Amino acid sequence: MAPRHERPSTPAPYTPHPAVELRSVRRSYGRGDRAVHALRGIDLALARGSFTAVMGPSGSGKSTFLQCAAGLDRPTSGEVLLGGEEITRLSENRLTQLRRSRIGFVFQSFNLLPSLTVQQNVLLPQRLAGERQDRGRARQLLAQVGLAEQAGRRPGQLSGGQQQRVAIARALITGPEVLFADEPTGALDTRTAAEVLTLLRQAVDTMGATVVMVTHDPLAASHADRVLFLADGALADEIVRPDPQRVAERMITLTARSAGRRAEAAA
Numbered sequence: 001m002a003p004r005h006e007r008p009s010t011p012a013p014y015t016p017h018p019a020v021e022l023r024s025v026r027r028s029y030g031r032g033d034r035a036v037h038a039l040r041g042i043d044l045a046l047a048r049g050s051f052t053a054v055m056g057p058s059g060s061g062k063s064t065f066l067q068c069a070a071g072l073d074r075p076t077s078g079e080v081l082l083g084g085e086e087i088t089r090l091s092e093n094r095l096t097q098l099r100r101s102r103i104g105f106v107f108q109s110f111n112l113l114p115s116l117t118v119q120q121n122v123l124l125p126q127r128l129a130g131e132r133q134d135r136g137r138a139r140q141l142l143a144q145v146g147l148a149e150q151a152g153r154r155p156g157q158l159s160g161g162q163q164q165r166v167a168i169a170r171a172l173i174t175g176p177e178v179l180f181a182d183e184p185t186g187a188l189d190t191r192t193a194a195e196v197l198t199l200l201r202q203a204v205d206t207m208g209a210t211v212v213m214v215t216h217d218p219l220a221a222s223h224a225d226r227v228l229f230l231a232d233g234a235l236a237d238e239i240v241r242p243d244p245q246r247v248a249e250r251m252i253t254l255t256a257r258s259a260g261r262r263a264e265a266a267a
């Protein structure tokens with residue numbers, strides 16, 4: 001069998017399982033009258049090799065959804081499956097291991113280590129997972145994100161867009177089953193954001209990656225195959241093959257509806 005770090009160059013092998021599946025996932029904070037129901041029962045399957053954007057008004061549960069789906073947080077009830085394996089009941093150690101080797105993360109604030117070089121940052125997940133550090137693969141990924149010449153630099157010497165491209169290379173180094181991106185273009189200007197989104201799209205189309213991205217930006221969401229809309233902790237809508245105009249219109253409707261419901265509840 002090919003080692004895990006070689007997998008991104010070939011599409012993920014076919015298995016009947018979705019990359020990620022949520023079954024009746026609920027997440028509440030606090031108890032009793034004061035409980036906040038951030039997720040109210042999410043059922044969802046995301047196919048391997050798909051690019052999904054998750055949108056919704058502020059407070060609709062997007063971050064909670066991402067954290068539960070990525071094994072960073074445990075649902076109050078329900079199940080999360082990664083490649084068919086139920087992960088919600090894994091021990092903390094197993095979950096940490098799984099996140100390091102089978103999941104990639106890209107954050108709004110890049111989260112690169114300033115004291116390491118670009119190449120060392122890309123290799124960090126393999127180092128943390130106790131795997132062999134594959135420098136050839138790191139160079140290949142850096143070339144794919146257009147940063148072959150910057151491998152020896154420190155993150156502080158790069159622009160924001162370049163730093164996010166390093167973060168994408170880092171997220172792909174272990175050949176993860178799913179790459180979760182939380183507002184990956186939130187700190188970037190429009191042109192740089194488009195470059196980063198094109199890279200995520202390429203990871204899906206040419207490396208067989210599965211990407212799940214939370215965003216506020218209809219233009220960013222339009223790079224995905226499908227946009228899921230959350231409202232008040234539930235899946236409220238979806239658009240397949242989105243265009244920015246339709247996504248923006250749907251967001252306006254949902255935000256107005258959600259604000260109306262909150263006003264009613266407060267009255």
Ligand SMILES: Nc1ncnc2c1ncn2[C@@H]1O[C@H](COP(=O)(O)OP(=O)(O)OP(=O)(O)O)[C@@H](O)[C@H]1O
Nearest residue numbers: 029036037038056057058059060061062063064065
């Ligand atoms: N640790 C927590 N303790 C209590 N309530 C929380 C906690 N985290 C989130 N919530 C609440 O859960 C709900 C969903 O929050 P979440 O951050 O998932 O929404 P979001 O859609 O990501 O919002 P935004 O777009 O503003 O970042 C909100 O009502 C929020 O106040």
